[in-house]
Structures are given as C-alpha cells and as structure tokens.
Amino acid sequence: MRVVYTKGPGTSYEIAVHRDAGPELAPRNGPGGHPYLPHDLVHFVVESVAGIELGVYGRLAAGDNGLFWPADPAERTKAMRRRRTKPGKPTPKASADMGRSEELAGIAVPVWELRRGFAETLPAYVPSPLPPVVERIVDALDTYADRWHGLPVGGSLEVTW
Numbered sequence: 001m002r003v004v005y006t007k008g009p010g011t012s013y014e015i016a017v018h019r020d021a022g023p024e025l026a027p028r029n030g031p032g033g034h035p036y037l038p039h040d041l042v043h044f045v046v047e048s049v050a051g052i053e054l055g056v057y058g059r060l061a062a063g064d065n066g067l068f069w070p071a072d073p074a075e076r077t078k079a080m081r082r083r084r085t086k087p088g089k090p091t092p093k094a095s096a097d098m099g100r101s102e103e104l105a106g107i108a109v110p111v112w113e114l115r116r117g118f119a120e121t122l123p124a125y126v127p128s129p130l131p132p133v134v135e136r137i138v139d140a141l142d143t144y145a146d147r148w149h150g151l152p153v154g155g156s157l158e159v160t161w
Helices: 039-050 056-061 073-085 092-116 132-150
Strands: 002-007 013-018 156-160
Touching: 002 039, 039 056, 039 092, 039 132, 039 156, 056 092, 092 132, 132 156
Parallel strands: none
Antiparallel strands: 002 013, 002 156
C-alpha cells in the first residue's frame, strides 16, 4: 500500500491511500497542526516501527475504509449504508492497537520536539525511562520531519506500508 501526503498551505495537508485490497479511496484532508510532522504521518511511523497490525494503516491495507470514503460514488453509497445499518464494533485487538498507536504518538512527538529544540520540557505523562520502541519511533520521525518541512505547497511525500 502506498500513502501519499501532499502539503497544503500552513500546516494543512491531503492524504491519499493507494492499496490492493478494498475499493479505491478518495483522498481526504488531514487534521494538520504541526509544521514538521503531519498527524497522519506520525501514526504511519508509529504503527510501522512498533509493528502495530490493526492500527489505522494495517486496517486500511486489509481493506477497511477507516476515515476514508470510496472514490466510486456507488461504492460510497454502499459504504454509507453499511455504516448506518451495521456500525461494526472493532475487535479487542483492533481497539488495543488503535489505543497503542495513540499512546505512542502522544509520547513520541513531544520527545522528538524536545530533542529538536522545539520544546524545553516533556509533558508529565511521558514515562521515564522511555520504552525502547519510542527511541526507534523518534529516530524514524527525524528521517521524515525535515523532508516534510522542506516541501513546497503542493509537494508530496510517499511512504509504503
């Protein structure tokens, strides 16, 4: 699965997912919020480095639509009906994996910001010592941060799941 993040003005961006399983998905806007680390890219890095199977990206790769809608209007109508009539409950593993993704992202970004000099202290919720996986995540975030920040508006960063 290929994921393409396209930079918008300010901290906005668009995310497009190209996958083998499930219907083609329409691109969507990301929540923005950080000039170096788009929120969805952080989760991609966290889930790939930590081996999280049923986070946002593992579920998308397996054919789930997640927060996306199918690009084909007929498929979108079917997906909307399914969401209204069968609000599928995630499995315990999927819920745990999503929680783990959020937890690690919430720890890794402030650690990265501190190391890069964008923050002076860590929030009180960041554990000490850090779990070893956080060190690996922060190193991986560092490989993407400057590339993303240096992109012009309309420039893209592509990653593979």
